Every structure is written in structure tokens, then in C-alpha cells.
Amino acid sequence: MGQVFNIMTLSELVPGEIGIVKSFTDLEMSVKLMEMGCLPGEEVTVSRVAPLGDPIAINVSGYQLSLRKFEASTIILQ
């Protein structure tokens, strides 16, 4: 139960860190993300951050995906 207070989102990872998608906080965004292969149980790696600090690029299901920090913050990691 202690885990509840310890929610980690994708936007908190720094380049090189790996996480596993657990769930989403935004339904509309999750539909698009899942279509792009970013599903619960999938491993994601942050590969780089754009020069101005936003958006970020992640590796997921074998390809590179870019998304804004805000969008990454709707992805909860295990």
C-alpha cells in the first residue's frame, strides 16, 4: 500500500533510464499512445530531451517516439 504515495511517471525519468508502463491518467491520450505501441507492460527508455527541455524522445516497441513532457506525465510507470 505504501506504493500509492510513490507514483512515478515517465516525465520524471532522465535520459538513459528505463521504465515499464503501468497505466495512464488520461484516457484520450492513452488511446493515441497505445495505438503507437506504448502499452501497459511495455518497456520504455528515455533516449534524449529536446534542446529547449521539451519534448522528450523515448524508445518503445523498437522505435523512437517523441512526446511532450506533459504527455509523458500521463504515463504511470511500475
Add this chain to the structure above:
Amino acid sequence: MKADISVALVGNPNTGKSTLFNSLTGLNQKIGNFPGVTVDKKTGFCTLPDGRNAQIIDLPGTYSLYPKSQDESIVFSVLADKSNAHTPDLVVVILDATNLKRNLLLYSQVADLKIPVVIALNMMDLAKKSGIKIDVDLFAKKLGVPVVPISARKTEGIDKLKTAISFANKVALQEGSIDVETIAPELIGQISKEFKLDNPYYALQLAHQHENIKFISPAESERIEELEKEFSFHSQKAQATETIARYNFINDLLYDTVKVPETAQDETISNKIDKILTHKVFGFIIFFAVLLFMFQSIFSWSAYPMELIADFFVWAQSNLHQVLPAGPLTGLVVDGVLGGLSGVMVFIPQIAILFAFISILEDTGYMSRVTFMMDKLMRKVGLNGKSVVPLIGGFACAVPSIMSTRTIENWKDRMITIMVTPLVTCSARLPIYTLLIALVVPNRNVWWLFNLQGLALTGMYVFSLVSAIVCAFVFKLVLKGRERGYFIMELPVYRMPRWNNVAYSMYERAKAFVFQAGKVIIAISVILWVLASYGPGDRFKQIETKYQQAEYTQRLKPDEVTKAINSEKLENSYAGVLGHVIEPVIRPLGFDWKIGIALITSFAAREVFVGTMATIYSVEGSAEKMESVQQKMKTAKNPQTGQPRIFISSGLFAHDVLRLCHAMRQYRCCGLP
């Protein structure tokens, strides 16, 4: 050409779909519009091994049948509209062998619509290189469809694909993927019953997309809405359930048929390039260097062919005037139609070069990195990373740039981009700037180094960018967004550009420009020619009789008389009358009716402004004789105030008024908004 079979090409973006389309159809293709929307419809013909003719439709790349952008919404409409003439008999789904998992989502959706399918497994060479092993036979057997491994870039396997198309079944034999009915059993059942559908996935798609598709009536759409309420159907939740189920199916399928090594090789090379190209400092330096090179090339490479085209039309017009008998019909054909045509054709070199660059930048994957780098900056003023491309293109020509905004998913972002793109100084405005600057800015150096006129020109470009940004910011506050913007975008692996595609893109875009925007520009040119060549009542006759009097014929040389007649005729033509009518409105800016006419005529094309000014101030030739136009405009005093007609401020205003006119014109050219 008549088609025996109609084939639709469907696939994710960046899977080599257009390369495949090009190798199937060759130059035997054309870009049209899907009815009612400004989405390019690329169709072409291909002869099959059995001699039949196949019509190939290239549908916009999409990740799923649920559309996120205007482009994508076409895909389901074309596949599902049974009444449409273009309804495909067969769908070729192109899959990227290096990323089968994500690609198979779209396949499984299309397959469930129960249209006959053939899979083209593209990039087999790259997949092999990175150690991906695909058991193609087992893969085909499990799906129940023909699978043809190809390499579109190397044109390998294209003949086998053509054979597969010719042998394709008329009925869909593919295995089902997921149990669609469990997603919304009652709703699917009821819709199937009321609309007499035998395909549950088709019924489910209707439930999701009934508001956006045109082939069902409003009453039918309302009925579906009612049913959705009755069975408390939630579109997004259902989509999420469906996507998860599909990926489960895909994972099972891939587990048996595909072996992927731990890390793909290409990825690391791309990573190394990305480290430089999206670097905090070098990234921007490289981007601006690329831009600079692009503009330099657009201006310098196109200068010679543009001159050639312009010269050709001048030559043709003067020759035709000599050959054909003088009269209204000759005038209409030579001055109206040919004049308009030359105004269109002269832009072909710039458009071709611009699109060559854009196509190379997109093909290599660099464009998506630019969007990635610029997104934060652009978002501050209400734009989107994806607005960078049209804005850059706007420096060359706004028409094709506005056409390229279709890839922006978000309605508000797209609208703002469309609104501000014409504000960016395009190449056709250069002659007008040159004329106006030479008129109001003295030609001398300041601080030894800078030429005042050169500075003014640079200032105009900066001013145009600033005004675009300010307008974007205002629109951001004014426009109400109907949908949320997001920036979830694939960053494709870097690849060498395909020169074939670059050439096709140059050819296609130039052709589309001539036929789409060209129609409008020529029509306006003809109308303006008529307005400028005819006047109300017998005014023209009176002018001619007036100059036949001895008082004029003796005092003036014959060509001076002609000039005087032409000039006075223009003042009394419908265009001149119009100029007089709008004079009260533009007088506060320091303009008279003459500039009014030029403003009206420049609706057809901005360069016409210079030409019209030349005619009005009764000078022979147009751009070449700019010097003398300037002289006359300078000395023309305002009769009421005695001040010179042109002020610096009014020069700037002139250019802004022009800009608005052109903005409106371009929206029309593109059929937007």
C-alpha cells in the same frame, strides 16, 4: 484509362508507402482532391502480369483506422464507403518488417473490415541486416493472406507483388484477429440489425466514426447516437479495449513467427546522428545553416529558369500580337489568358526546388527532428512544432506551404499556421519590395558598411516574421480550440533520401500547383484583364476621338499618343472606376486611385502590382523600367495637400494591404479554410 480492379495502398507513415506507389505506377499518376476535403488523393495505374489494369489509390499514412488528423480520416471513408466509385476491391497493406508490432495494428483493423487483403512486407533487406528473422510462410499461414516480401527502395519483389494482386481473391479469406463483438455486444448487434450489416467490426467503426463520415445520412447518424446512449457506449474506452486486445493478438502472432535480436543496429547509428543534429548548440546552428542554404538555392537556382520562362511568354505574347489580328479576342487570349498563365508558370522552378528540399528533409528523417527541436518555441506563440515546415516554405511560396499544413493534427494549430503562413515574405513579393524601397529609402550607406536600402529589405523580412508571430499570438487568444493538441510523433530512423521520390515530388507538386492554384490565378487574371480593358458607356470611344484631334497628333509623337491613350483608358476602365471608388478608403494611407487599381489587380498575383503601376503611370515595359515608375510616383503630388504621394509609412502600409489581399487569395487557391 479504365481500371479492371481498384487497389488501395494502406500503411503506417514512414513505411515506404509512397516509394512503393511510385514503383507500381511510375509517372502514370495524378494528385487530386478527395471530395469535400483538401486531402491529396494520389491515384495511378499499373498493368498487372495478366494484362488487366489496376487503379492504385495511395491513402494517407496512418497508425490506426481511428483518425487523429484530417489526412487520416480519409482512410476509413475510402475503405468503408460502399457507394463510392473508388471503393477498393483489394487493399495492399504495407508493413515495415523492422517494426512489425506497431504496423500490424493497422493491418488487423483493416483485415477485420473483411476486404480482400495482400500484405507487402517492406524493408526486408533492413530487417535482415539488423538480424530480425521472419518466418514469412508461417506468418502468411497464420493470417490467412498472401504475404509478399519486398524492398521498395531497391524495387525488389515488386513483380511478385503485382502477381499477388492479380491472383487476389474477390472475397476476403483472412483469419479474424480479435473477437470484436465482446467490445460492445448489444450495440454492435443492434447496429448490425438496423443497418443490415454482416460485419461486426464495420458496425463498431460506424459507432465510433458516424459523426465524421459522409456516406451515412444525418438521420442514420442520429440513430446511432441514440443507440450509443441507450447502451452507454464510451468511444474512447472501447478504443482502448480494442487496442489492447489487438496487441495481445499481435504479440501471440509475433512470438511464433518473428525473432528480434536484443538491440537493432540501425537504431544506434541514428542515435549517434541525433546526438549531433539535436544538440543544444550544434542542433540550432545546423538547422539555420540548412535553412540558409535552402533559401539561397531557391533564389539562385531558380533565377535562370524563371527568367527563361518569363522571357518565353514575353516573346510569345509579342509574336502572337503580330501574327493575330488586333481585336478583343486576341487581347483576351494573349494578354488575359497567356498573361495569367505566365504568372503561374514562372513559379514552377521555385516550387519544384522548394519541394525537392522538403522531400529530402522529410525522407531523411531530419524534418521530424526539426519539429522535435522547435516545438517548445513554437508552442509559446500558439503554433506547433509541425508549423515550422509550412512557415519555412512560406518564404518561397505560400500556396504549397498552406497545402502542407494538413499534417498538423490539431485544428487550432492548423488554422493558426494557415493564417500566418501568408504573412511570411514570399519570393514573389521581392519585386514589390524592391520597387517600394527604391522609392522611399535613399540609396546611401550608414555606418560605412550597410546600405540603407539593403537594411530596409532585411527589415521587411524581419518585419514579416514578427508580424506572423504577433498574429499567431493574437489568433491563439481569439480562436477557440475544439480539440486538445498533442505531440505524440514517431522519430523515424535516419535514411538516405530516395532521389526517385524527390524527383516525383518535384514533378507532382509543380503539376498540382499549375492545375489547382493555376486555375484560380488564370481566372482572376482574365477577369482583371476584362476590367482593365473595357469601360462603362462610350468613354473609350471618346478618348480615342479626343486624341485623334490635331492638337494631340501634331504635338505628340505617335507612341506618346498611344501611351497617353492607354493610360487614360485605364483610368476610365472598370478597374479605374473601381480604383476611384475605393480611393476614399485608401486615401488616409496616402494612396490614390492608381495604387487602388494596382491593389485590386495584385489580387491575381503580387508581381502584377509592379506591372500595373507601370501601365498606369504610362511607361512602357514593366519591371525593367522601374526607375521611371519610381520617378513618376515620386513627383506625383497629392493635389489637395501638395505633399508627395508616397510616405515611408504608406510604403509599409501598402505592403501590409497587399499582404492581406494575398492572404485572402491564397486561402481561396487552396480551398481553405
